[in-house]
Amino acid sequence: MTDQAPASPGMTTEPAPPTPPAVAERPVLDGAGLDLLFREARTHYGWQDRPVPEAKLEEMYNLLRMGPTSANCSPARFVFIRTAEGKARLKQVLSPGNIEKTMKAPVVCIVAHDQAFYDKLGFLFPGAELRGWYADNPALSDATALRNGTLQGAYLIMAARAVGLDVAPMSGFDNYQLDNLFFAGTRWKSNFLVALGYGEAAALPPRNPRLSFDEACRFE
Ligand SMILES: Cc1cc2nc3c(=O)[nH]c(=O)nc-3n(C[C@H](O)[C@H](O)[C@H](O)COP(=O)(O)O)c2cc1C
Numbered sequence: 637m638t639d640q641a642p643a644s645p646g647m648t649t650e651p652a653p654p655t656p657p658a659v660a661e662r663p664v665l666d667g668a669g670l671d672l673l674f675r676e677a678r679t680h681y682g683w684q685d686r687p688v689p690e691a692k693l694e695e696m697y698n699l700l701r702m703g704p705t706s707a708n709c710s711p712a713r714f715v716f717i718r719t720a721e722g723k724a725r726l727k728q729v730l731s732p733g734n735i736e737k738t739m740k741a742p743v744v745c746i747v748a749h750d751q752a753f754y755d756k757l758g759f760l761f762p763g764a765e766l767r768g769w770y771a772d773n774p775a776l777s778d779a780t781a782l783r784n785g786t787l788q789g790a791y792l793i794m795a796a797r798a799v800g801l802d803v804a805p806m807s808g809f810d811n812y813q814l815d816n817l818f819f820a821g822t823r824w825k826s827n828f829l830v831a832l833g834y835g836e837a838a839a840l841p842p843r844n845p846r847l848s849f850d851e852a853c854r855f856e
Pocket of ligand 1: 677678734805
């Protein structure tokens, strides 16, 4: 038995609704990729005695530079400290708790930004004549350099992980003193440091918790 009235004789049946066009599936990272970038990635404090080739840092940069910045302004500048002399200079400005782990890292990157980033906008964002818009407004250009330079520092962290490196970001140092030691006479300003290398997993403390979706997000 059915509630549906039987079709009367001669009644034509409804045509089937059109099939929606197939939506092409986008490629997504597999579980191993998500583990590498996020789920298993940790901030490292102990380092293997394994050098980081220059080509690896270039590979990392060539990925991170593709991350978006406002008007493609790309204000971040990166200084890779590898020598004993460079590390000795850096050591003077580190907070005491950061000295040992930083000195042992094969490479330490100063994530900085160029406050005169707008000088390169003719190349980076051609045809829009944006230079004056920033150059004539230091409050806007400084905020733009810091915001986008910070984003590029985050892209560096993810790009490093994508090419198989481990990272330890650090803000425990004296920015003013660092700028005097490394960037005197320029418009470059330090933001934070990222130690780079191959981490010693055995030296890791347990992972701290993160906020749940409901705690950190809401819909409007
Ligand atoms: C911008 C920034 C600054 C940080 N500064 C320091 C620091 O000065 N010293 C330190 O030991 N860890 C520092 N950390 C490391 C964080 O405490 C660590 O990344 C966080 O607890 C997450 O750890 P996990 O990646 O192992 O889960 C910093 C991290 C970031 C992103």
